[in-house]
Amino acid sequence: MPRFLHTADWQIGRTYQRFAPDDAAFLAEARLATVERIARLAAQRRVDAVLVAGDVFDAQTVSDRTVRRLFNALAAFGGRWLMIPGNHDAALAAGVWTRARQLGCMPGNVHLLERPCLTSFEDLGFVVLAAPLTQRQTHSDLTAWFDDVTSPAELVRVGLAHGSVGGILPGTVDSPNPIAPDRASTARLDYLALGDWHGTRRVDGRTWYSGTPEQDRFKDNDPGNVLQVEIAGPSVEPVVEAIPVGTFRWHEWERRIGIPTDVDELERDLASLAAGDVAVVRIDGKVDLNQQLRIRRLLGIAQGRVRALEADLSQLRLSPTEADIAALAADGYVGEVLAALRNAAPRQYEQQVPPAAVEEEAVAAQALNILAGLLLERQQ
Numbered sequence: 017m018p019r020f021l022h023t024a025d026w027q028i029g030r031t032y033q034r035f036a037p038d039d040a041a042f043l044a045e046a047r048l049a050t051v052e053r054i055a056r057l058a059a060q061r062r063v064d065a066v067l068v069a070g071d072v073f074d075a076q077t078v079s080d081r082t083v084r085r086l087f088n089a090l091a092a093f094g095g096r097w098l099m100i101p102g103n104h105d106a107a108l109a110a111g112v113w114t115r116a117r118q119l120g121c122m123p124g125n126v127h128l129l130e131r132p133c134l135t136s137f138e139d140l141g142f143v144v145l146a147a148p149l150t151q152r153q154t155h156s157d158l159t160a161w162f163d164d165v166t167s168p169a170e171l172v173r174v175g176l177a178h179g180s181v182g183g184i185l186p187g188t189v190d191s192p193n194p195i196a197p198d199r200a201s202t203a204r205l206d207y208l209a210l211g212d213w214h215g216t217r218r219v220d221g222r223t224w225y226s227g228t229p230e231q232d233r234f235k236d237n238d239p240g241n242v243l244q245v246e247i248a249g250p251s252v253e254p255v256v257e258a259i260p261v262g263t264f265r266w267h268e269w270e271r272r273i274g275i276p277t278d279v280d281e282l283e284r285d286l287a288s289l290a291a292g293d294v295a296v297v298r299i300d301g302k303v304d305l306n307q308q309l310r311i312r313r314l315l316g317i318a319q320g321r322v323r324a325l326e327a328d329l330s331q332l333r334l335s336p337t338e339a340d341i342a343a344l345a346a347d348g349y350v351g352e353v354l355a356a357l358r359n360a361a362p363r364q365y366e367q368q369v370p371p372a373a374v375e376e377e378a379v380a381a382q383a384l385n386i387l388a389g390l391l392l393e394r395q396q
């Protein structure tokens with residue numbers, strides 16, 4: 017009864033340039049730590065093998081040290097690791113896998129399936145049909161040959177591939193590296209282990225994307241898992257369990273501040289973030305000085321707690337109250353300009369005013385907000 021872990025898209029060596037260098041280093045390190053966790057999980061659960069469906073490395077150019085560290089991270093599981101190259105680490109002549117071999121750092125229990133092949137693991141009770149990528153992109157279905165290959169009837173038949181299952185994943189119409197959605201059935205596979213889609217996703221009872229075990233982008237599609245797959249025997253539908261292993265959860269928020277309770281809501285959302293969170297928050301709308309100070313303080317507090325929090329306030333307009341402006345106590349030329357703008361800014365009208373005057377007053381109000389905003393920001 018074969019039992020294995022299915023994982024993919026480790027993207028080791030990925031860099032996170034949008035974050036501050038110290039945060040980026042932590043995020044890169046987390047990917048290796050998660051692989052170590054997968055190795056420990058495989059050992060604890062005594063699975064027969066770990067199947068890695070491509071994109072072990074994020075790039076062909078990762079450093080030799082990163083290559084060595086990845087293979088060291090596998091140490092806790094002495095069983096077999098079956099890996100195929102994906103689009104990021106395609107089996108090129110001068111690619112990362114060639115280098116790994118030259119470095120001599122690939123442990124003996126790693127079976128790198130670099131060419132399309134059927135490999136029999138008789139002692140474990142299954143065969144693996146592998147469809148590695150030998151270039152970054154193809155437009156033919158590399159799993160098509162699975163249909164025509166026979167294997168011993170007593171062995172479970174498992175496919176391993178990296179690409180895009182046609183027609184089911186959002187935004188992937190005409191994607192490269194297509195895989196037929198019914199491949200498991202046409203190729204009589206008991207299970208088809210897929211990589212490329214970074215969320216955990218069941219295509220059908222025998223076809224799954226494991227997703228990446230460590231989230232690496234702002235997409236809410238259930239990343240951060242590995243799959244344990246248990247197959248009672250040939251033709252028996254597999255029992256699949258998603259096991260969370262990731263460290264970080266990524267959030268991308270957009271918040272508009274219009275009324276004071278919007279800041280309360282933002283406070284509640286920020287309070288929900290903890291050490292395992294990575295967030296980007298874009299805030300727009302209009303605030304007075306106190307609200308602006310409060311938002312900055314809330315962001316500062318949250319930044320002290322989370323792994324990374326990037327706030328974009330460039331679209332948040334400071335609209336000072338009369339009291340804010342009075343508190344500036346601006347004197348000299350700046351004081352004169354402020355006073356002139358305040359006089360020119362709109363008031364309550366009791367009678368009809370010509371449209372040109374209304375427009376002029378609106379411009380004056382805007383200028384007043386900008387000038388007061390600059391002065392207040394300088395005071396903070």
Ligand SMILES: [Mn+2]
Nearest residue numbers: 025071104212
């Ligand atoms: Mn990938």
